[in-house]
Amino acid sequence: MKPIWKGVLLVAALGLAVDAGMTSWFRVAEHEEALVSTFGKPGAQVQKGVHSKLPWPVQTVQVLPVRLTQQLTFGYREQGSKITEVPEEAMMITGDEGIIWADLLVEWRISDISKYLYTTEQPETLLRNATSASLRSVIGSTELDKALTVGKIELQSAVQQRLTDLMQTYDIGIRIESVKLQDVEPPAEVADSFKDVNNARETMVTKQNEAEKYRNEQVPTARGKAQELIEQATGNKLKRVNAAKGDVAKYQALYDAYKANPAVTRERLVLETLDTVLPSAQIYIMDSSEGTVKYLPIERR
Numbered sequence: 001m002k003p004i005w006k007g008v009l010l011v012a013a014l015g016l017a018v019d020a021g022m023t024s025w026f027r028v029a030e031h032e033e034a035l036v037s038t039f040g041k042p043g044a045q046v047q048k049g050v051h052s053k054l055p056w057p058v059q060t061v062q063v064l065p066v067r068l069t070q071q072l073t074f075g076y077r078e079q080g081s082k083i084t085e086v087p088e089e090a091m092m093i094t095g096d097e098g099i100i101w102a103d104l105l106v107e108w109r110i111s112d113i114s115k116y117l118y119t120t121e122q123p124e125t126l127l128r129n130a131t132s133a134s135l136r137s138v139i140g141s142t143e144l145d146k147a148l149t150v151g152k153i154e155l156q157s158a159v160q161q162r163l164t165d166l167m168q169t170y171d172i173g174i175r176i177e178s179v180k181l182q183d184v185e186p187p188a189e190v191a192d193s194f195k196d197v198n199n200a201r202e203t204m205v206t207k208q209n210e211a212e213k214y215r216n217e218q219v220p221t222a223r224g225k226a227q228e229l230i231e232q233a234t235g236n237k238l239k240r241v242n243a244a245k246g247d248v249a250k251y252q253a254l255y256d257a258y259k260a261n262p263a264v265t266r267e268r269l270v271l272e273t274l275d276t277v278l279p280s281a282q283i284y285i286m287d288s289s290e291g292t293v294k295y296l297p298i299e300r301r
Contacts, residue, residue, distance in 0.1 A: 032063050033045060074106065109177060152184055
């Protein structure tokens with residue numbers, strides 16, 4: 001029996017030696033990090049390269065792609081080029097009790113290996129549940145019309161913020177990189193009706209834009225014409241005021257001359273009037289001892 005036991009011990013020793021040789025080193029790639037545990041207790045976290053450790057079962061190592069962005073699809077699944085819809089995830093109710101189909105893509109990374117491995121048994125399941133809660137919470141507080149039209153970017157931002165907050169609260173070693181809404185649309189049964197509504201809305205927006213464009217073209221033109229009329233009226237006003245002031249100055253000068261020598265002024269005015277009324281007549285002025293001026297004879301030239 002002694003040779004048999006010696007053989008068994010030799011085989012066992014060789015097995016342990018091989019095991020020690022095979023499990024005493026490990027390699028970490030560029031996009032990975034590794035967590036070394038001693039008797040199941042998390043220890044050092046190491047970066048890329050070749051590293052050594054105590055053989056199994058004393059120390060174990062778990063290597064995870066912490067620098068690799070991973071994807072979680074919600075509302076659908078992808079297998080190569082094949083896409084399968086998941087209605088129980090994508091179908092949800094809006095804030096005004098409408099039914100909508102919404103699916104999205106979540107990009108995430110492992111931020112802490114120890115928390116990712118030991119905080120919860122299924123971190124990715126928890127991430128999917130948190131994604132569902134975030135999306136349904138946002139859709140449930142949004143009206144159907146807004147969700148289907150102008151609200152997609154706002155919805156996407158709100159879902160990402162809620163999901164990020166949940167992951168920070170759970171603290172399971174997952175960091176959210178981005179959330180991308182893929183489809184936000186009505187169920188297939190009423191898609192045609194919603195399409196008609198959207199077409200009508202687009203027509204309304206087009207008409208509003210055309211009206212606004214026409215307004216923007218006409219208002220400046222009308223204002224320009226109004227300003228032109230105001231300037232013309234102001235010019236006419238100044239012209240008439242200045243003419244009136246000139247007439248006033250003229251009559252004031254005549255009045256001053258009349259006050260200084262009434263007789264001469266009166267005669268001059270009579271002569272100027274005759275010259276105006278009878279521009280083609282030849283006028284002879286003759287003196288009279290009677291103290292009056294005679295205007296005879298009057299002949300036409």
